Amino acid sequence: DGGITQSPKYLFRKEGQNVTLSCEQNLNHDAMYWYRQDPGQGLRLIYYSQIVNDFQKGDIAEGYSVSREKKESFPLTVTSAQKNPTAFYLCASSMEARGVYNSPLHFGNGTRLTVT
Amino acid sequence: RKEVEQDPGPFNVPEGATVAFNCTYSNSASQSFFWYRQDCRKEPKLLMSVYSSGNEDGRFTAQLNRASQYISLLIRDSKLSDSATYLCVVHGSYTNAGKSTFGDGTTLTVKP
Numbered sequence: 457d458g459g460i461t462q463s464p465k466y467l468f469r470k471e472g473q474n475v476t477l478s479c480e481q482n483l484n485h486d487a488m489y490w491y492r493q494d495p496g497q498g499l500r501l502i503y504y505s506q507i508v509n510d511f512q513k514g515d516i517a518e519g520y521s522v523s524r525e526k527k528e529s530f531p532l533t534v535t536s537a538q539k540n541p542t543a544f545y546l547c548a549s550s551m552e553a554r555g556v557y558n559s560p561l562h563f564g565n566g567t568r569l570t571v572t
Numbered sequence: 573r574k575e576v577e578q579d580p581g582p583f584n585v586p587e588g589a590t591v592a593f594n595c596t597y598s599n600s601a602s603q604s605f606f607w608y609r610q611d612c613r614k615e616p617k618l619l620m621s622v623y624s625s626g627n628e629d630g631r632f633t634a635q636l637n638r639a640s641q642y643i644s645l646l647i648r649d650s651k652l653s654d655s656a657t658y659l660c661v662v663h664g665s666y667t668n669a670g671k672s673t674f675g676d677g678t679t680l681t682v683k684p
Contacts, residue, residue, distance in 0.1 A: 489672070498659065498676035499616070514671070546615055548672075558604040561661070561672055563615035 458483045462547050462564035469541075469571050477532045477567045479547035488530035489548040489561065492516060499546065505530055534569065541571045573598060576662050578675035586683055589650045593678045595643040595660030603664040605636055607645045610657045610677065619645075619658070650682045 460481040469475045481488065487506045491499040501514030505524040519538025524530055530549075534541045545568075548561040578595045585591050597605075605622035620627065622634040622643055633646040643660055660675040 491674075499674040501671060501673070504671060512671075544613075550672075558621070558663070560606050560618045560621060561608075561616075563617070566615050 460547060460549055460562055460564035462545075462567050464567060465565065467567055467569045469569070471571055472536045473571075474536060475534050475541075475569065475571075477534070477545055477547075477569070479530045479532065479564060480528055481530075481547075481549045481562075481564075482528060483549055483551070483562065484527070485549035485551050485562070486527070487550045487559075488524070489550075490514075490520070490522065490530070490532045491546045491548065493544045493546060502532065534571075541569060544568050574676075575599060575673045576660055576675040578658075578660050579678050581678040581680070583678065583680045584683060585650055585680070587650055587652060589682075590646065590648050591650060591680060592647075593645045593658055593660075593680075595645075595675055597641050597643070597660075597662045597673075599662065600638075600641060602662045604662075605643050606661040606663065607632075607634055607643075608659040608661055608674075610659055612656075616659055616674075647680075650680075652682050652684065655680055655682045 463478045489504040490502040493499050500516050502520050503522040505511035511524050521533045546566045547564045550559040550561050576597050607619040608616040609619045610616040620629050622636045624636050626635045631648045635644045657677040657679045659677045663672040
């Protein structure tokens with residue numbers, strides 16, 4: 457079955473450590489996204505990528521970094537510069553192509569990151 | 573002002589009730605619109621796309637008014653299983669292709 461896989465489901469880290477969240481999709485989707493959700497809040501866009509080797513900052517990119525070396529993979533690194541990293545992180549993909557904007561997002565199950 | 577604004581909620585309704593959620597967006601160049609459902613501590617899942625002509629899927633009806641920059645979701649004959657948070661999503665524009673913006677969500681609780 458096609459889908460988006462995020463791992464791990466739960467992640468615990470000490471303050472000051474960088475941590476990388478994995479996101480893999482086998483849907484052959486062009487576009488991939490990372491969102492952050494805090495309790496009782498909506499989703500906020502961190503980074504997105506419409507094509508391999510290219511990505512754009514979202515609304516809250518500070519303290520995060522991404523790479524898009526393969527179409528299937530879009531890992532997110534939460535760096536020690538991120539002031540409040542504890543959150544629910546959601547990866548998504550869409551069958552987006554240049555000039556086509558009506559493809560919905562498909563989400564992975566998410567990673568809950570706790571930094572103490 | 574937020575790019576996408578939803579009714580604050582929460583909505584608490586009895587089974588069988590009809591409930592409507594509203595959503596407004598600020599970018600008039602936005603291209604596509606969706607409603608997602610999110611259960612507690614889970615990922616959002618697509619409920620339905622929203623088309624200019626309006627569209628219906630069983631008990632759910634979505635409407636789009638581009639002139640007023642307004643989206644709505646109507647749920648008829650509410651079920652206990654409809655209890656969730658409903659997210660309005662506005663996607664893309666000619667100057668901001670590839671970006672989806674989410675509303676903060678409206679929480680619905682359907683009671684017996």
